[in-house]
Structures are given as C-alpha cells and as structure tokens.
Amino acid sequence: MxxxxxxxxxxxxxxxxxxxxAVQKFEAEITSWGGKIKHSESWGLRKLAxxxxxxxxxxxxxxxxxxxxxxxxxxxLMLKRDERVMRFLTIKMDKDHLEYxxxxxxxxxxxxxxxx
Numbered sequence: 001m002x003x004x005x006x007x008x009x010x011x012x013x014x015x016x017x018x019x020x021x022a023v024q025k026f027e028a029e030i031t032s033w034g035g036k037i038k039h040s041e042s043w044g045l046r047k048l049a050x051x052x053x054x055x056x057x058x059x060x061x062x063x064x065x066x067x068x069x070x071x072x073x074x075x076x077l078m079l080k081r082d083e084r085v086m087r088f089l090t091i092k093m094d095k096d097h098l099e100y101x102x103x104x105x106x107x108x109x110x111x112x113x114x115x116x
Contacts, residue, residue: 001066003038003098008079008088009058012045019059022084027063029078035067039105052086064093064101 008026010019020042027037043060052058067075072090079088093101 001036002069003064003066003093004072004090005093005097005101006063006065006075006079006088006090008061008063009048009052009086010061010084011053011086012055012057012059014059014084016045016059019061019084022082023061023063026075026078027065030063030065030067030071030075033067033071033074035065035071037063037065039064039101055086058086 010022014022023040023042027040030037039062041062043062045057046060047057048055076088076090079085091097
C-alpha cells in the first residue's frame with residue numbers, strides 16, 4: 001500500500017457540520033475500498049487566492065491515508081462528481097514527505113490544545 005495526502009476545498013455555502021459530514025463520507029469511502037485513514041485535519045474556512053465558482057472562501061481539509069494505487073482514480077472521480085468539492089489535490093507521499101508530515105503532526109500536537 002502507498003501513502004497519499006489529499007487536500008480538498010469545499011464550498012462555503014455549507015455549514016461547518018455539513019462540511020465535516022462530507023469529509024466523513026469521503027473517508028468512509030476510502031476505508032470501504034480497503035484504504036486506511038492515517039490522519040485528518042480541518043483547516044477551517046479560508047480566503048481563496050482567486051475566486052472559484054464565484055466564491056472567495058472555502059473550507060479546507062487535509063486527509064492522509066494508505067491505499068492501493070487503483071483506489072485513487074475512484075476517489076478522485078467521487079470528488080469530481082460531488083458538487084460540494086470546489087478543488088482537490090491528491091499526492092503520493094514519498095519517505096521525505098512522510099517524515100515531514102510526522103514532524104508537523106507532532107509539532108501541532110504539542111502546541112495546540114487538545115480538542116474535546
């Protein structure tokens with residue numbers, strides 16, 4: 001299995017709960033295809049660098065997961081078909097990227113207060 005990182009931007013028309021529900025649906029699909037979610041982050045509502053679909057903000061999410069290469073095409077097709085997704089990017093992580101992600105997570109865990 002390979003490690004992947006997916007960042008996607010959801011439309012700001014959604015409530016925060018609806019956005020989290022969409023992310024849970026995407027993660028459930030990955031696991032149903034035999035993948036394993038390693039880490040997930042919500043970066044919140046952020047301003048876009050340029051308007052997308054006449055919107056200037058969007059909900060950003062990052063998901064790290066392990067999966068077979070054949071799953072990625074299905075995952076990206078699902079994101080393309082979902083009206084809530086404005087943009088997405090899926091990247092295969094190499095060993096340096098994995099190392100960096102682990103360091104970033106450990107820094108975040110130390111400096112950020114624990115969520116309830």
